[in-house]
Amino acid sequence: MRILIRNGTVVTSEGKQAADVLVDGERIVAVIARPGPDAGLTDQAAAALVAFGAEETIDATGKWVIPGAIDAHTHMELPFGGTYAKDTFESGSRAAAFGGTTTIVDFAVQPKERSLQEGLDTWMKKAEGNAVVDYGFHMIMSDVNPESLKEMDRIVDQGVPSFKLFTAYPGVFLSDDGRILRAMQQSGKNGGLILMHAENGPAIDVIAEDNFLAGKTDPYYHGVSRYAVFEAEATNRVIRLSEAAGVPVYIVHLSSRDALDQVRAARDRGSKTFAETCPQYLFLSLDDMGNGFEGAKFVCSPPLRPKEHQEDLWNGLIKDDLQVVATDHCPFDFHGQKDLGIGDFRKVPNGLPAVEDRVDLVHDGGVVGGRITPERWIEIVSTAPAKIFGLYPRKGTIAVGSDADIVVYDPNRDRTISAKTHHMDVDYSCYEGRVVKGASDVVMSRGTVIVKDGEFVGPRGHGRFLRRDRADWVRKN
Ligand SMILES: [Zn+2]
Numbered sequence: 401m402r403i404l405i406r407n408g409t410v411v412t413s414e415g416k417q418a419a420d421v422l423v424d425g426e427r428i429v430a431v432i433a434r435p436g437p438d439a440g441l442t443d444q445a446a447a448a449l450v451a452f453g454a455e456e457t458i459d460a461t462g463k464w465v466i467p468g469a470i471d472a473h474t475h476m477e478l479p480f481g482g483t484y485a486k487d488t489f490e491s492g493s494r495a496a497a498f499g500g501t502t503t504i505v506d507f508a509v510q511p512k513e514r515s516l517q518e519g520l521d522t523w524m525k526k527a528e529g530n531a532v533v534d535y536g537f538h539m540i541m542s543d544v545n546p547e548s549l550k551e552m553d554r555i556v557d558q559g560v561p562s563f564k565l566f567t568a569y570p571g572v573f574l575s576d577d578g579r580i581l582r583a584m585q586q587s588g589k590n591g592g593l594i595l596m597h598a599e600n601g602p603a604i605d606v607i608a609e610d611n612f613l614a615g616k617t618d619p620y621y622h623g624v625s626r627y628a629v630f631e632a633e634a635t636n637r638v639i640r641l642s643e644a645a646g647v648p649v650y651i652v653h654l655s656s657r658d659a660l661d662q663v664r665a666a667r668d669r670g671s672k673t674f675a676e677t678c679p680q681y682l683f684l685s686l687d688d689m690g691n692g693f694e695g696a697k698f699v700c701s702p703p704l705r706p707k708e709h710q711e712d713l714w715n716g717l718i719k720d721d722l723q724v725v726a727t728d729h730c731p732f733d734f735h736g737q738k739d740l741g742i743g744d745f746r747k748v749p750n751g752l753p754a755v756e757d758r759v760d761l762v763h764d765g766g767v768v769g770g771r772i773t774p775e776r777w778i779e780i781v782s783t784a785p786a787k788i789f790g791l792y793p794r795k796g797t798i799a800v801g802s803d804a805d806i807v808v809y810d811p812n813r814d815r816t817i818s819a820k821t822h823h824m825d826v827d828y829s830c831y832e833g834r835v836v837k838g839a840s841d842v843v844m845s846r847g848t849v850i851v852k853d854g855e856f857v858g859p860r861g862h863g864r865f866l867r868r869d870r871a872d873w874v875r876k877n
Contacts, residue, residue: 559867
């Protein structure tokens with residue numbers, strides 16, 4: 401299919417330009433600049449367009465034409481705390497598409513005492529034929545041992561060059577410092593990247609137990625027990641381990657100014673340290689966790705912080721100490737799943753729904769809020785994750801030869817976020833009633849229009865597995 405997207409303003413991380421975009425098959429084949437926003441094409445460009453012979457034309461007058469966004473942190477169908485994250489690869493990726501996200505990178509989990517390959521194969525099966533946008537995987541290492549260390553190399557070769565380890569969740573996901581260092585050393589040999597969930601889990605469990613035994617059982621105490629200093633300590637620790645191993649490290653879901661201080665200090669001394677934050681830490685706070693058991697809707701780890709952390713995180717994004725906003729999308733119904741934790745906040749499944757709302761939230765709070773430029777917004781939600789995770793320039797930009805993952809974005813349309821209208825398979829929204837400015841009009845994945853006029857119009861199982869490149873970009877930047 402040959403598609404012409406005309407009269408829009410192309411926005412990438414590099415700049416803004418009045419331009420028409422030509423798509424042939426799955427790729428972008430031309431970006432034709434116009435002299436100005438209201439100007440027509442030159443005669444030469446007009447002749448080229450006629451020769452192209454578009455079969456479909458999308459009018460983007462007054463709209464932005466942006467690269468499809470990349471959510472580098474999702475958990476579809478994740479088993480957690482005796483239940484499963486509710487979105488499947490089908491429902492979750494469809495919701496992502498509605499929100500302008502055309503690539504997700506999910507987490508395959510190594511089952512304890514089993515191989516990495518077994519975990520990867522399991523997640524491949526969940527996604528294949530179900531996801532409607534392209535997807536890649538990171539590998540969660542639950543069990544670092546001589547066999548799984550060797551196996552890392554073969555996982556990298558399969559296009560899964562990133563491994564997540566945890567300093568939290570003792571007995572489930574936690575790896576001790578020696579195991580983390582071993583995995584880091586191995587990533588130095590195989591060109592992979594280590595991702596860290598950095599919170600001091602054993603220390604958190606002490607405070608959580610103290611609070612529970614003192615009769616403080618509401619979800620609010622989940623937030624209170626997971627001190628920011630425990631996140632800062634673990635963040636510094638894993639950064640120091642990465643420095644010792646001489647490899648880059650990527651901190652997932654950074655939530656607090658305390659942890660950000662550690663990342664900034666590391667980058668200032670020249671470490672290859674990268675970090676993401678999530679919409680919940682920019683827009684929600686510990687205050688949302690009050691109101692009795694309602695607070696369970698906001699239970700995630702790391703937890704929501706006091707409001708005054710938010711502006712520091714925005715500053716981290718402005719100054720590039722934080723490079724990415726990803727969601728950590730991991731939805732559980734309030735009724736039937738979150739309520740496993742009635743009477744004990746430690747049993748509330750951890751995770752929030754967000755995959756559909758990230759792009760608009762960051763546009764609204766960032767660009768409309770006057771904190772960042774449209775170019776920086778694109779960088780945070782699309783280009784930087786493409787570069788860090790080995791997908792650039794196939795994804796993350798509008799350029800000749802790139803996949804035609806394109807969103808026609810209306811920066812002026814108001815949208816009210818609500819569980820009544822969202823497409824995520826979960827019975828509540830953390831942002832219920834919030835009005836954001838900016839919304840996706842048309843969403844294209846590899847040259848196929850998948851969302852238009854508020855409807856999903858793409859084929860079933862359109863998404864493909866993305867073999868990602870080794871983490872060379874983070875080693876050079
Ligand atoms: Zn996560």
